[in-house]
Amino acid sequence: MSTLPTWMFLAxxxxxxxxxxxxxxxxxxxxxxxxxxMALTCGLSVAALLGxxxxxxxxxxxxxxxxxxxxxxSVDRLGAFMSVVVAFVSGVALVGSRATVRAELEGRETGxxxxxxxxxxxxxxxxxxxxxxxxFVHLEVASLSAYALVAAGGxxxxxxxxxxxxxxxxxxxxxxxxxxxxxxxxxxxNMRDVAQLLPETDGRLASLGAAFMVVGLAVKMGLxxxxxxxxxxxGRAPFASGAMMAPLVTKVAAYxxxxxxxxxxxxxxxxxxxxxxxxxxxxxxxxxxxxGLAFFQRDxxxxxxxxxISQVGLIALGVGLxxxxxxxxxxxxxxxxxxxxxxxxxxxxxxxVRHGIRKVDDLGKLRGREPLLSATVVxxxxxxxxxxxxxxxxxxxxxxVGALEAGRxxxxxxxxxxxxxxxAYVFRVLEKLYxxxxxxxxxxAKPGGAMAMASAAVLAVAVVGLGLASSVVVQSFxxxxxxxx
Amino acid sequence: MTVGVLLPVAIPFVAxxxxxxxxxxxxxxxxxxxxxxxxxxxxxxxxxxxGGVAPSVRLLPLVPGLDxxxxxxxxxxxxxxxxxxxxxxxxxxxAGYAEATHLANQKRFFASFAGSVGAAIGVxxxxxxxxxxxxxxxxxxxxxxxxxxxxxxxxxxxxxxYLLYALSGGLAVTVATAWSWSLAGTLDFTEGGFLAxxxxxxxxxxxxxxxxxxxxxxxxxxxxxxxxxAAMVAPTPVSALLHAVxxxxxxxxxxxxxxxxxxxxxxxxxxMAPMVLAALCxxxxxxxxVLAVAxxxxxxxxxxxxxxxxxxxxxxxxxMTPLSMTGSIVHMVNHGLAKITLFFCAGSIYAAAHVDxxxxxxxxxxxxxxTFGAMTVASLGLMGVPGLCGFVGxxxxxRGALEAGQxxxxxxxxxxxxxxxxxxLPILKNAxxxxxxxAKSGEAPVAMVAPIVAVAVxxxxxxxxxxxxxxxxxxxxxVAAGVFGGNP
Numbered sequence: 001m002s003t004l005p006t007w008m009f010l011a012x013x014x015x016x017x018x019x020x021x022x023x024x025x026x027x028x029x030x031x032x033x034x035x036x037x038m039a040l041t042c043g044l045s046v047a048a049l050l051g052x053x054x055x056x057x058x059x060x061x062x063x064x065x066x067x068x069x070x071x072x073x074s075v076d077r078l079g080a081f082m083s084v085v086v087a088f089v090s091g092v093a094l095v096g097s098r099a100t101v102r103a104e105l106e107g108r109e110t111g112x113x114x115x116x117x118x119x120x121x122x123x124x125x126x127x128x129x130x131x132x133x134x135x136f137v138h139l140e141v142a143s144l145s146a147y148a149l150v151a152a153g154g155x156x157x158x159x160x161x162x163x164x165x166x167x168x169x170x171x172x173x174x175x176x177x178x179x180x181x182x183x184x185x186x187x188x189x190n191m192r193d194v195a196q197l198l199p200e201t202d203g204r205l206a207s208l209g210a211a212f213m214v215v216g217l218a219v220k221m222g223l224x225x226x227x228x229x230x231x232x233x234x235g236r237a238p239f240a241s242g243a244m245m246a247p248l249v250t251k252v253a254a255y256x257x258x259x260x261x262x263x264x265x266x267x268x269x270x271x272x273x274x275x276x277x278x279x280x281x282x283x284x285x286x287x288x289x290x291x292g293l294a295f296f297q298r299d300x301x302x303x304x305x306x307x308x309i310s311q312v313g314l315i316a317l318g319v320g321l322x323x324x325x326x327x328x329x330x331x332x333x334x335x336x337x338x339x340x341x342x343x344x345x346x347x348x349x350x351x352x353v354r355h356g357i358r359k360v361d362d363l364g365k366l367r368g369r370e371p372l373l374s375a376t377v378v379x380x381x382x383x384x385x386x387x388x389x390x391x392x393x394x395x396x397x398x399x400x401v402g403a404l405e406a407g408r409x410x411x412x413x414x415x416x417x418x419x420x421x422x423x424a425y426v427f428r429v430l431e432k433l434y435x436x437x438x439x440x441x442x443x444x445a446k447p448g449g450a451m452a453m454a455s456a457a458v459l460a461v462a463v464v465g466l467g468l469a470s471s472v473v474v475q476s477f478x479x480x481x482x483x484x485x
Numbered sequence: 486m487t488v489g490v491l492l493p494v495a496i497p498f499v500a501x502x503x504x505x506x507x508x509x510x511x512x513x514x515x516x517x518x519x520x521x522x523x524x525x526x527x528x529x530x531x532x533x534x535x536g537g538v539a540p541s542v543r544l545l546p547l548v549p550g551l552d553x554x555x556x557x558x559x560x561x562x563x564x565x566x567x568x569x570x571x572x573x574x575x576x577x578x579x580a581g582y583a584e585a586t587h588l589a590n591q592k593r594f595f596a597s598f599a600g601s602v603g604a605a606i607g608v609x610x611x612x613x614x615x616x617x618x619x620x621x622x623x624x625x626x627x628x629x630x631x632x633x634x635x636x637x638x639x640x641x642x643x644x645x646x647y648l649l650y651a652l653s654g655g656l657a658v659t660v661a662t663a664w665s666w667s668l669a670g671t672l673d674f675t676e677g678g679f680l681a682x683x684x685x686x687x688x689x690x691x692x693x694x695x696x697x698x699x700x701x702x703x704x705x706x707x708x709x710x711x712x713x714x715a716a717m718v719a720p721t722p723v724s725a726l727l728h729a730v731x732x733x734x735x736x737x738x739x740x741x742x743x744x745x746x747x748x749x750x751x752x753x754x755x756x757m758a759p760m761v762l763a764a765l766c767x768x769x770x771x772x773x774x775v776l777a778v779a780x781x782x783x784x785x786x787x788x789x790x791x792x793x794x795x796x797x798x799x800x801x802x803x804x805m806t807p808l809s810m811t812g813s814i815v816h817m818v819n820h821g822l823a824k825i826t827l828f829f830c831a832g833s834i835y836a837a838a839h840v841d842x843x844x845x846x847x848x849x850x851x852x853x854x855x856t857f858g859a860m861t862v863a864s865l866g867l868m869g870v871p872g873l874c875g876f877v878g879x880x881x882x883x884r885g886a887l888e889a890g891q892x893x894x895x896x897x898x899x900x901x902x903x904x905x906x907x908x909x910l911p912i913l914k915n916a917x918x919x920x921x922x923x924a925k926s927g928e929a930p931v932a933m934v935a936p937i938v939a940v941a942v943x944x945x946x947x948x949x950x951x952x953x954x955x956x957x958x959x960x961x962x963x964v965a966a967g968v969f970g971g972n973p
Contacts, residue, residue: 325667382626385652386659387622387623387626388547388615388618388619388622389547389553389619394547394548397548397659397663398548400659400660400663401663401666401667404660404663404664404667405667409691412660412663412664415660416656416657416659416660419656420649420652420653420656423648423649423652427645427648431633431641431644431645434630435633435636435641435644437636468545470547470548471545471546471547471548471549471551472546474548474549475546475549479549
């Protein structure tokens with residue numbers, strides 16, 4: 001029994017309350033309190049990582065109630081790794097949000113920091129929970145914060161948020177409906193308990209439940225063709241909100257999918273079934289379509305949204321293929337794309353603050369002006385393309401190996417096609433940054449954005465670092481945890 | 486001696502980073518130092534490799550069970566020494582060219598150049614396929630800024646084309662590498678290959694197509710050659726070292742690596758795949774030769790000549806006999822020496838007289854005696870005149886074709902040599918015997934002429950000095966013996 005799993009999501013939750021109080025009394029304390037809570041959260045997640053290194057599982061029983069009846073949070077090596085990624089990326093994004101908050105959310109800092117912390121709380125709860133219903137609760141905490149974060153934006157943001165809210169709530173309801181089927185069948189909501197009870201049922205209700213849960217989570221992770229909310233939500237959200245939610249919200253939903261499919265239902269049961277097959281094809285289609293559409297976007301944020309749709313496709317393909325290699329690739333890519341998108345959304349924010357740029361074509365005017373930001377875009381972009389030894393290569397590599405191990409060469413071919421699309425949209429941006437004709441069309445950069453630049457640089461270093469360390473990470477966190485109990 | 490293996494790969498990358506950080510006026514100095522030390526560090530390993538030891542180092546795990554590993558065998562040593570040695574000479578030439586043509590953005594230029602050379606040496610020294618892939622992709626990315634360097638519409642379009650071709654090739658190699666890993670559970674380059682018996686015939690054929698297609702892009706085998714003539718928009722030192730030696734030879738080297746150390750004669754026994762590859766190379770030799778004659782732009786003519794000679798080398802690998810493989814490795818070096826001389830000359834003509842067409846060379850031969858003297862030596866060398874560097878490789882390749890019982894390829898090779906004369910000699914004829922020079926210009930600056938003379942001397946040395954040729958041949962024959970079994 002350890003209380004660490006609960007403190008991990010309670011720290012940002014309580015931090016959110018404190019931010020609210022600070023905003024009501026001493027406005028100057030809002031950001032320090034939020035950053036303090038985030039630092040504490042990072043510390044706790046690292047503690048969880050260290051605590052699980054030897055293979056231990058940290059378990060909290062809420063109120064001391066034993067497993068099937070009480071609510072349980074548990075963190076194993078994989079969960080701890082995900083928690084560190086979530087805490088680290090959102091922490092760095094929060095540090096980098098000062099200038100973008102000032103530029104777009106002046107006077108609404110309290111709301112932003114409260115929602116941002118609630119979002120982190122929800123995401124960490126999702127990674128730590130061992131209860132199907134409780135997962136829904138954390139999912140909704142995260143989602144509601146995300147709706148609010150999007151709605152805070154300017155022109156078009158309320159509509160985008162409303163759209164996101166409606167589609168997202170539909171997804172959450174589908175998930176809940178699926179959980180309802182499982183509960184009706186087995187009378188339990190505890191993940192481990194359900195996994196043990198499943199073999200004793202005839203499996204019909206469970207299959208139905210699984211289908212609803214997968215579709216619900218697919219909406220939340222923006223899996224093609226259920227991605228409709230993403231481009232407008234990411235495109236219209238304030239830059240500060242985008243950097244907080246875009247790298248992680250869809251990824252943690254994908255992580256939830258991994259947990260549900262392999263820890264609750266079990267790969268042996270699902271192998272060769274329709275559910276995984278559909279997931280594979282949806283993922284493959286998302287990869288290709290997302291990359292293709294990203295190329296044609298004019299708005300930088302919408303380009304990034306379609307890029308996310310494409311990367312989520314690769315993750316879904318890895319989950320759908322389901323063997324250990326592909327699954328490893330999916331989880332590694334969840335972390336990897338979180339870092340890459342963190343870099344790119346922070347850069348987008350910094351460029352907006354310093355130059356007022358939000359169109360891809362305007363990037364050419366930056367020629368030579370922003371060497372550090374351009375360099376971070378190079379790192380993140382090449383990682384998206386899949387250049388070794390950056391982390392994006394390894395996620396793709398494991399999924400590719402998984403596809404070939406399973407004898408599914410068609411998916412290997414689709415990964416190649418999607419990668420070519422990625423090359424196209426990434427180099428469209430890089431060519432603008434490095435080979436556009438020099439002009440004086442742009443006034444000198446406004447001051448500010450230093451924190452955003454530093455944060456982007458930190459995440460870019462992490463893209464390289466996680467790539468170089470990926471073998472160690474896979475061996476010590478992902479592979480052992482993939483040996484599903 | 487682990488550090489010794491690491492240095493030739495590490496120094497150029499460190500130099501690239503330092504060049505980017507330091508002030509632009511230090512760019513050339515850093516390149517001199519880096520090229521010199523890389524050359525020395527590479528030469529330092531040569532005696533060991535000639536002595537039959539393959540020094541190696543494992544750096545860090547990339548994937549569980551698969552390390553970033555360097556291992557220098559005879560094949561890697563040959564290519565690595567070629568790239569590192571010629572970089573020393575090219576760095577001097579580069580500086581002279583940059584001075585004479587007022588090259589812009591030298592920081593990016595020299596940094597990318599160093600990175601490309603480091604990646605090429607990395608390709609040479611790779612101990613397994615994943616390490617090879619890593620450097621192969623790095624090479625593509627480091628060369629891209631050099632192709633697009635002039636930043637005009639044409640060079641940016643060429644850059645795009647280059648990226649499209651090279652990254653597609655890289656993806657093919659990626660898939661093939663992942664596939665080999667899932668089939669064989671190892672990716673370490675092994676003499677005689679590691680895929681034999683690991684997969685069914687159709688799968689092996691698909692793998693062959695992916696590997697050779699992927700490496701063939703950089704080796705500019707038709708029909709995936711079109712990026713190379715387009716890449717001639719790059720500054721001439723880039724064309725000289727990268728698009729005649731380092732980048733394209735990385736593709737050729739990859740083909741030989743895959744043929745000898747991934748598949749091997751056993752896995753390809755009875756397969757039609759090498760014959761298809763040989764046929765493609767034969768076609769490339771014929772078509773490329775004809776196209777070369779038709780080019781008026783000197784660098785484009787040389788580019789088609791490169792395409793032709795790269796296919797000689799890959800053809801030698803595809804014929805899969807000890808002699809042809811030996812000939813391939815020897816010709817890989819010797820073509821590089823002759824071709825870099827020709828490109829240096831083209832660059833010096835452009836820098837001194839602003840002429841880049843064959844038809845406008847009239848009278849320049851007398852005004853630029855050193856340049857055209859070197860060009861004459863290199864042209865004769867590439868044609869295969871005995872006593873110069875091209876002869877030995879072509880002789881071995883021809884004997885290899887006979888050994889394989891493929892008369893038709895012997896005929897194609899001989900025809901290709903005749904064509905080499907047909908597209909190189911008119912350049913000399915125009916320069917020496919046509920009317921007076923249109924431009925009133927003298928010889929190129931010393932910083933360009935000295936490297937030209939140096940590589941021209943190498944063309945002679947590698948065709949006439951038995952000690953040098955003996956070492957070169959021993960390395961190549963050792964590789965072939967390892968792959969095919971038997972005594973070198």
